[in-house]
Amino acid sequence: MSAQNATPLLIVEDDLALQKQIKWSLDRFETVVANDRESALVQLRRHHPSVVTMDLGLPPDPDSVSEGFKLLGQILDVDPNVKVIVLTGQNDQAHALRAVAAGAYDFLAKPFEPEILGLTIDRAFRLAELQAENRRIQAMQMGDALGGLLTRDPEMLRIGRLVERVAGSGASVLLLGESGTGKEVLAQGLHVASKRSGKFVAINCAAIPEALLESELFGYEKGAFTGAAKTTVGKIETAHGGTLMLDEIGDLPHSLQAKLLRFLQERTIERVGGRHELPVDVRVVGATHQDLRALIKEGRFREDLYYRLAEIVVSIPPLRQRQGDAVLMAHAFLRRFAQEQRRGNLTLAEDAIQAIEAHAWPGNVRELLNAIRRAAIMADGARVGAADIGLPAPSPAAEGEAPARSDIDLRAVRELAERQAIITALARTSGNIVRASELLGVSRPTLYDLMHRLAIK
Numbered sequence: 514m515s516a517q518n519a520t521p522l523l524i525v526e527d528d529l530a531l532q533k534q535i536k537w538s539l540d541r542f543e544t545v546v547a548n549d550r551e552s553a554l555v556q557l558r559r560h561h562p563s564v565v566t567m568d569l570g571l572p573p574d575p576d577s578v579s580e581g582f583k584l585l586g587q588i589l590d591v592d593p594n595v596k597v598i599v600l601t602g603q604n605d606q607a608h609a610l611r612a613v614a615a616g617a618y619d620f621l622a623k624p625f626e627p628e629i630l631g632l633t634i635d636r637a638f639r640l641a642e643l644q645a646e647n648r649r650i651q652a653m654q655m656g657d658a659l660g661g662l663l664t665r666d667p668e669m670l671r672i673g674r675l676v677e678r679v680a681g682s683g684a685s686v687l688l689l690g691e692s693g694t695g696k697e698v699l700a701q702g703l704h705v706a707s708k709r710s711g712k713f714v715a716i717n718c719a720a721i722p723e724a725l726l727e728s729e730l731f732g733y734e735k736g737a738f739t740g741a742a743k744t745t746v747g748k749i750e751t752a753h754g755g756t757l758m759l760d761e762i763g764d765l766p767h768s769l770q771a772k773l774l775r776f777l778q779e780r781t782i783e784r785v786g787g788r789h790e791l792p793v794d795v796r797v798v799g800a801t802h803q804d805l806r807a808l809i810k811e812g813r814f815r816e817d818l819y820y821r822l823a824e825i826v827v828s829i830p831p832l833r834q835r836q837g838d839a840v841l842m843a844h845a846f847l848r849r850f851a852q853e854q855r856r857g858n859l860t861l862a863e864d865a866i867q868a869i870e871a872h873a874w875p876g877n878v879r880e881l882l883n884a885i886r887r888a889a890i891m892a893d894g895a896r897v898g899a900a901d902i903g904l905p906a907p908s909p910a911a912e913g914e915a916p917a918r919s920d921i922d923l924r925a926v927r928e929l930a931e932r933q934a935i936i937t938a939l940a941r942t943s944g945n946i947v948r949a950s951e952l953l954g955v956s957r958p959t960l961y962d963l964m965h966r967l968a969i970k
Contacts, residue, residue: 700713842881
């Protein structure tokens with residue numbers, strides 16, 4: 514069996530004689546052992562077991578279950594996917610049920626039957642492997658416009674559904690939003706959902722000098738200008754059959770706006786120095802952080818080009834307006850960078866979570882991504898604090914302040930408060946339903962019912 518399991522079984526037991534007995538009865542598994550909470554956490558971070566058996570009564574007070582429950586919580590903090598099997602005394606069913614409610618996979622009473630324990634561990638390993646495979650498949654699949662987005666914000670979910678609806682059409686889409694809000698991620702999602710056979714090609718209109726931008730977009734014929742040693746295909750042709758993203762379209766030089774408008778009207782291009790029109794099938798997605806209507810009034814952007822680009826307009830809210838998304842993304846980014854840096858299982862400390870929630874994130878998702886990447890490299894321990902992210906520790910909330918206004922629709926106020934509390938709890942706990950229900954002070958069935966009623970995914 515040990516050859517089949519990618520990770521060892523961790524046995525946490527302070528009674529050394531019983532520890533040896535358990536290890537001997539499970540000799541077909543590769544095992545590692547620990548006899549207290551601290552050594553268990555060391556083994557957990559060193560070996561990353563997917564299954565753990567543990568006694569609730571651990572030193573320094575083996576007659577109490579406090580140390581065991583503390584360890585259970587810490588194990589699930591490090592990796593919520595670990596299957597913990599609690600071994601209890603015959604008269605400890607209440608503690609066993611409490612452990613399962615806190616996130617344990619199963620429990621067995623001592624003295625246990627080795628065969629039953631072995632079967633329980635087998636099932637736990639198989640479930641862990643299936644869930645890990647599902648996570649790998651989900652990570653690889655980008656089957657819809659939300660595939661590259663991490664969000665529970667209602668407005669972002671609505672935007673995702675909108676993008677999915679228009680993906681199958683050939684309509685041009687204009688994405689508006691501050692820098693770093695995820696415009697390119699949405700554009701890529703639109704391309705994937707469209708099932709277009711060609712490539713997704715992006716070009717930043719603000720990053721290329723005006724003298725070179727025309728040839729970058731439309732390509733050029735051999736001998737069209739000094740240095741044009743061969744015919745070169747432009748970005749528009751490269752995206753034939755696919756999607757072309759024109760990022761920072763507001764910075765497109767006025768001289769090129771007329772040529773781009775002609776392409777959008779005729780769906781043909783003419784390379785620089787060329788004499789023949791070439792038909793091109795391309796879905797165009799424009800993106801900008803600028804106010805194009807203001808640029809039109811200033812004479813810096815063509816109104817007819819705007820209406821050609823803006824068949825569908827999508828306004829992306831900044832990160833500070835997305836309820837719970839900053840912490841949700843921070844958890845996910847930290848897991849990714851911890852894996853890339855081979856740092857084991859890094860987790861966000863409470864002060865980091867509060868600091869992330871309090872920060873305005875003027876650089877949006879890009880700023881958050883860079884902050885978490887830096888923290889994954891610089892953090893000393895397994896817990897990433899506010900200082901590691903480069904944010905000030907949050908100050909205590911002011912008490913006794915009256916709200917600025919109140920709504921008279923009590924049901925709407927209550928539902929809004931419930932939605933915000935649930936989304937915040939799910940973000941703080943990285944989607945762990947057990948821990949979110951504890952944070953909210955409700956049972957898991959109640960939380961599921963609320964999520965269903967409020968349409969929270």
